[in-house]
Amino acid sequence: MTSPHEQKKRKVSGSVVVTANRLGDGAVVYRTIDDDWTTDLASAAVLAAPAAAVLLQRAEADGVRAVGPYIAPVEFGADNRVLPGNLRERIRLAGPTFTLPGAA
C-alpha cells in the first residue's frame, strides 16, 4: 500500500509474488513459475522473498508483455488459498471497493 516509486524500495518479507500490469490493457497480472503471466493469483509463482528476486529480474527483462513488475506480499487463507498481502494488492486483484457507477 504505497506508491510505485516506493514499491521497489520497500522490503517485502515472507511469501511473495511478482506482479505487473499487462501491456495491452493494463490488467493486473502475476508471474508464473514458467515465466509466463496470468491474471489468476492462484496460478502465480509464490516464493520466499529472497528467491523472488530472480523471478523479478526475468520479469523485468520481459518488457513487452507486462509493465512495471514488482514484488508484492501474499498471505494464505484458511484453505491455503493465496491471497493478496495488503489492501493495495487486494484492490488491484478485486477492483474498486465500491459498486461502480451504473453497475448497481
Next chain:
Amino acid sequence: MYRYDDFDQTLVHQRVAEFRDQVGRRLSGALTEDEFKILRLMNGVYLQLHAYMLRIAIPYGTLSSEQMRMLAHVARRYDRGYGHFTTRQNIQFNWIKLEEMPDTLADLAGVKMHAMQTSGNCVRNITTDQWAGVAADEIEDPRIWAEVLRQYSTLHPEFSFLPRKFKIAISAAAHDRAAVAVHDIGLRMVRNSAGEVGFEVQVGGGLGRTPFIGKVIKPFLPKRDLLSYVEAVLRVYNQYGRRDNIYKARIKILVHELGAEKFGAEVEKEWATIKDSALALDPAVIADVAERFTYPDYERLEDNPPALARARQEDRAFAAWLDNSVSNHKQPGYAIVTLSLKPVGAPPGDATAEQMDAIADLADRYSFGEIRVGHEQNLVLPHVAQKELPELWQKLEAHGLATPNVGLVSDIIACPGLDYCSLANARSIPVAQELTQRFRDHKLASTIGRLHINISGCINACGHHHVGHIGILGVEKNGEEFYQITLGGRADEDARLGTLLGPAVRYGEVADVVEDVVAAYVELRKTPQELFIDTVKRIGIEPFKERVYAAR
C-alpha cells in the same frame, strides 16, 4: 462556445496519428516502457492500479452537447460506462485499453477534443470559472484569455519539458470559483485606478506535499502583456527550478526559497527583454479570439416569472433545489444551473454514459447546447431561462442530477484514491460515500450551511484537502489506512491552508470525527448564519480538537 479553426482541427488529428504510431511501436516492442512512458504521458495516458487511465482536457471547462455525447460514447465503447470529472476541468476514463487508445482519441478528435496538456511537465489545461461569461459578478469573460494562453502554450517547444507540471487558472469575478491561489500562476482580472482591466498575477501557489498560497508578484498587468509576462515567469522557472529532486521541482518551491520579491525581480528582468517582442498582444488578435466565442441569442425575458414563483410555492423539493443549485445570471430572465454529481452514496464527480447523454439532450433543450465543468466536480447548464426551471428540474431528477447539495456538506471533492490510483496510500471515494450517507438529510445539511469537505488519498493532494473547510488526507501507517483531518482551509479569494486537527484517525472513524466537528460547529457558531469556515477562523481549532479527541 469557442469555435476552433482548421489549424486546431489539423493539429488534433495529426496528434492522434502520431500517437497511434507510438502505441503501435510500444505494443510491438520497438519502444521500451521507459521510452514510451513520456510519450503516453504527453497524451494523457496514465497506468493506474488495474488499467490505463485517459485524462481528456476540457479547456476552460466549456463543453458542447456534441462533445458531451462523444464522452458518453467513449464511456460506452471503450470504458465501463462512466467517467470521472476532475478538479482541473478534465474528465478521466479509468478502464481504456492501450490497444484502443488511438481509436478513442480519434473519436474524440472528431469533436475537437484531445488529451494534450493533461499530463507531463508542460503547461497544463488552463482552467477558469465555470460561470465564465454568465456570472453576474464578472468583469469580463476570462475564457478569452484562457484561450489565448491555450493557443500559446499547446506544444510550446520551450515549455514542454519544464522541471515539473505547470498549472494556470484565471478568475474574472469578485468571488473566485477557480481556486487561482493554489495554482503555479493564478490570474485575477482586476480594474486599476484608471478603470482599465488587467491581471493581478500570483505565482507559487500549489498543494501537494508542500502546500503554498500564491504570492502576488504583479498587482496589475496590462492585457497586452499577458503572454510576455507569463513567458518571463516560465523562463525564470525553467532556468532555476530544481530538476534534481521531484519533490522540490514545482515553481512554488523556487518562489518560496528565493522569496516572492526576488523571484518577481527576476521575472521583471526577463520580461524587460521580451515585453515588446512578438508576444505583445495585438488588440486585433484578441478581438479575433473573442469573436470566435459565440454567445447565445437570449430572449428578452423578465426575472422571476410567475410560473417560477408558483412552482416554488407548490413543490418544496423544487424550492429546495432552486435555492441550492440555481444562481443569478447576468442576463435578465436566465439562470445558471449547477448539476450536482454528488448524489448520496455515489463516487464524487462520476457520471454514467446515460447521464452524459441526458445532460447533452437537456443542454440542447434548455441551455443553448452548452455545458460547463467546475473544479468542485459538478457540471453546469449556464444559460437556462428561469421560466423553464421547473420542467428542467423534473428531468434532472429523473436522471439523478438534481441533488440539492451544491456547496453543502455532502458536495465533497474527492480524488480517485486507492481504489484506482497507483500513487494513493488510502481510499477517498468510500470515505466520501459514507459522509454523504451521514449527511443525507437535506434539512440537516441546510442547517449546517456552506461547508466544503475535500478528500485526498495521498499527499499529492488531488482532492485539494489543504483548502477544504474540512480537509481529509489519507496516509498509511503500518499497512493500515489512517486519515489526517484539517480545518479552516479555503480555496476562494480569501484562500488559506487548513490547520491539522490532531493525530490521524482510522478509516472507520473518519465519518464519526467529521460528525463531531460539525456538531461542535453547530453549537459554537455565533448565529445560524455564521458559516463553518468563519467559526473556525473566529475561534481556532482548539474547541474542535477538544471535542474530537476527548472522546477518543
